Amino acid sequence: MASCSLLVNPKPKIRPFTQNHLPSLAHRHPTVISCTSNNHSPPLPSVSKNRRAADENIRDEARRNRSSKINTFSAKYVPFNAAPDSPEFYSLDEIVYRSRSGGLLDVQHDMEALKKFDGAYWRDLFDSRVGKTTWPYGSGVWSKKEWVLPEIDPDDIVSAFEGNSNLFWAERFGKQFLGMNDLWVKHCGISHTGSFKDLGMTVLVSQVNRLRKMKRPVVGVGCASTGDTSAALSAYCAAAGIPSIVFLPANKISIAQLVQPIANGAFVLSIDTDFDGCMKLIREVTSELPIYLANSLNSLRLEGQKTAAIEILQQFDWEVPDWVIVPGGNLGNIYAFYKGFKMCHELGLVKRMPRLVCAQAANANPLYLYYKSGWKDFQPVKANTTFASAIQIGDPVSIDRAVYALKNCNGIVEEATEEELMDAMAQADSTGMFICPHTGVALTALIKLRNSGVIGPTDKTVVVSTAHGLKFTQSKIDYHSNEIKDMACRFANPPVPVKADYGAVMDVLKNYLGGKAPK
Numbered sequence: 001m002a003s004c005s006l007l008v009n010p011k012p013k014i015r016p017f018t019q020n021h022l023p024s025l026a027h028r029h030p031t032v033i034s035c036t037s038n039n040h041s042p043p044l045p046s047v048s049k050n051r052r053a054a055d056e057n058i059r060d061e062a063r064r065n066r067s068s069k070i071n072t073f074s075a076k077y078v079p080f081n082a083a084p085d086s087p088e089f090y091s092l093d094e095i096v097y098r099s100r101s102g103g104l105l106d107v108q109h110d111m112e113a114l115k116k117f118d119g120a121y122w123r124d125l126f127d128s129r130v131g132k133t134t135w136p137y138g139s140g141v142w143s144k145k146e147w148v149l150p151e152i153d154p155d156d157i158v159s160a161f162e163g164n165s166n167l168f169w170a171e172r173f174g175k176q177f178l179g180m181n182d183l184w185v186k187h188c189g190i191s192h193t194g195s196f197k198d199l200g201m202t203v204l205v206s207q208v209n210r211l212r213k214m215k216r217p218v219v220g221v222g223c224a225s226t227g228d229t230s231a232a233l234s235a236y237c238a239a240a241g242i243p244s245i246v247f248l249p250a251n252k253i254s255i256a257q258l259v260q261p262i263a264n265g266a267f268v269l270s271i272d273t274d275f276d277g278c279m280k281l282i283r284e285v286t287s288e289l290p291i292y293l294a295n296s297l298n299s300l301r302l303e304g305q306k307t308a309a310i311e312i313l314q315q316f317d318w319e320v321p322d323w324v325i326v327p328g329g330n331l332g333n334i335y336a337f338y339k340g341f342k343m344c345h346e347l348g349l350v351k352r353m354p355r356l357v358c359a360q361a362a363n364a365n366p367l368y369l370y371y372k373s374g375w376k377d378f379q380p381v382k383a384n385t386t387f388a389s390a391i392q393i394g395d396p397v398s399i400d401r402a403v404y405a406l407k408n409c410n411g412i413v414e415e416a417t418e419e420e421l422m423d424a425m426a427q428a429d430s431t432g433m434f435i436c437p438h439t440g441v442a443l444t445a446l447i448k449l450r451n452s453g454v455i456g457p458t459d460k461t462v463v464v465s466t467a468h469g470l471k472f473t474q475s476k477i478d479y480h481s482n483e484i485k486d487m488a489c490r491f492a493n494p495p496v497p498v499k500a501d502y503g504a505v506m507d508v509l510k511n512y513l514g515g516k517a518p519k
């Protein structure tokens with residue numbers, strides 16, 4: 001195994017929590033800036049002590065620092081939700097997606113080793129890495145490296161410094177539509193390829209990079225996709241010079257999503273089926289050919305995605321929200337959020353867990369139906385067309401992970417009709433956001449739970465926005481043009497055609513301004 005770096009600074013100062021103090025941040029940072037001042041001039045930042053030489057890049061710098069660092073942590077694959085005495089496990093360097101019994105796998109960390117450091121230590125360490133360009137900790141994912149892939153060499157990491165996404169205070173939306181004052185939107189879609197998939201893909205492609213250096217038989221990396229997984233996969237593979245192969249359901253993803261893997265040089269198959277059909281095919285193909293599977297069936301992905309949960313806590317200064325609402329499709333992400341929160345709780349960074357809500361489109365709602373049956377009867381469904389096209393999934397591979405997560409945090413499942421999700425998206429946009437339809441699904445769940453009183457007016461609530469609205473402009477055009485069959489499009493704001501004539505423009509403007517006097 002390669003050793004891993006533990007801290008950013010050249011001389012790691014790791015103290016177990018039994019020693020009753022932590023190193024101060026000034027010791028830990030390689031780039032702490034100190035200020036001097038006198039009466040005549042403004043304070044000047046002093047030059048950082050540990051600057052790189054001009055001919056050394058950040059990867060070289062990490063490499064130089066590597067030898068002095070100790071790796072205390074490790075992780076392995078185990079069967080998902082296995083009994084504590086289960087002997088089955090696999091190294092992360094093995095190519096394996098399923099347990100011996102055919103069930104899902106999970107990445108299990110050596111929690112005893114992580115527990116040698118107290119919650120304050122981890123909070124402090126993670127906080128110290130935010131906003132830096134130190135390789136690889138400038139990434140929101142790799143700033144939590146010890147909890148993600150502790151053993152990977154920083155040299156093998158493929159990162160776009162993803163994560164650290166904006167946690168937006170939805171002040172006006174909360175006040176105007178919900179009477180809420182503590183509503184937040186975690187904009188995971190404001191990211192390298194425009195969705196939360198970057199968080200998981202940096203981990204998976206980094207591990208593939210490592211496997212290829214170890215001469216393991218990985219010729220390329222493949223996925224089935226509703227658009228976002230393929231965009232992330234092709235970008236990270238292109239950055240690392242690794243071939244990517246993507247299976248897309250023909251005519252079922254947005255143009256913006258289709259053009260992403262094309263532009264990044266992936267081998268793109270447009271297949272005459274739906275996502276579930278593509279998923280079945282890629283599973284068959286990856287069991288025959290040396291193509292590594294990049295869908296979230298591969299539990300490595302979720303290790304990266306879980307860092308969004310840790311980041312939310314960090315952004316609240318380690319205060320736990322009451323609710324976190326996540327749109328669900330293949331259902332890896334709801335478990336990833338659960339796992340992120342759970343690790344923070346178990347390792348003493350926070351004292352409790354939030355309640356999770358998984359939101360599905362009513363046109364593709366197998367989890368919702370299962371929840372409504374009292375978790376008695378799971379049936380995959382034929383997913384119908386939805387504007388939330390990235391979650392048009394009827395047979396989610398992570399169903400067991402999702403159910404486990406929701407049961408263990410007193411979670412809830414909600415659904416959104418097409419009209420509800422499109423109205424919610426338009427309402428959110430009218431308050432200054434520009435969200436995707438999937439976020440509209442999550443907002444609909446919030447509206448319903450708020451209206452029924454389950455979520456209270458002062459509950460600290462986070463809605464996870466999973467993709468950038470710019471990937472889904474056609475749905476917004478259809479809505480604002482009032483061109484959707486059987487939909488009232490109540491919040492449509494179509495452009496007003498007007499003659500190129502001063503009088504005509506003035507008439508239109510006066511009419512508009514008449515209704516806009518400040519109240």
Ligand SMILES: Cc1ncc(COP(=O)(O)O)c(C=O)c1O
Binds near residue numbers: 228330
């Ligand atoms: C934009 C977007 N939102 C939500 C989801 C749902 O995530 P998951 O499949 O992990 O449930 C996906 C992908 O499925 C997605 O692309």
Ligand SMILES: N[C@@H](CCOP(=O)(O)O)C(=O)O
Binds near residue numbers: 224227229297391
């Ligand atoms: N929305 C996803 C669907 C596949 O999900 P995955 O997390 O299992 O890769 C996509 O964008 O393809």
